[in-house]
Amino acid sequence: MQIDRAFEERALRARLLAAISFHFDSARLGPLAETLRSLAEFPVAGLEVVILTNAADEERLALLHRLAAETLGHQPRIDSHPGLADPWS
Numbered sequence: 001m002q003i004d005r006a007f008e009e010r011a012l013r014a015r016l017l018a019a020i021s022f023h024f025d026s027a028r029l030g031p032l033a034e035t036l037r038s039l040a041e042f043p044v045a046g047l048e049v050v051i052l053t054n055a056a057d058e059e060r061l062a063l064l065h066r067l068a069a070e071t072l073g074h075q076p077r078i079d080s081h082p083g084l085a086d087p088w089s
Contacts (some may be wrong), residue, residue: 011042015048015050018039018047018048021053022064023053023054023084032067033071036067047072049076051068053078054083054084056080059084
């Protein structure tokens, strides 16, 4: 697939904001990392990622920060909302 040069130049100047809802489940960390890795590959001038999660304890939040920093190359904003209902129950 050929990408139009003008489109590519606009994309390189773009800024992207991505909000990810992540109900903490350690089995879902792999798919979260894949999502972050895909976002990091976007050829944009700026990328801001916000992860919304139910995780509240320091250990889980530290894990999310480390995973995201290693995958994105920078720290995302992680918003903790411990009262969120379990979407799978």
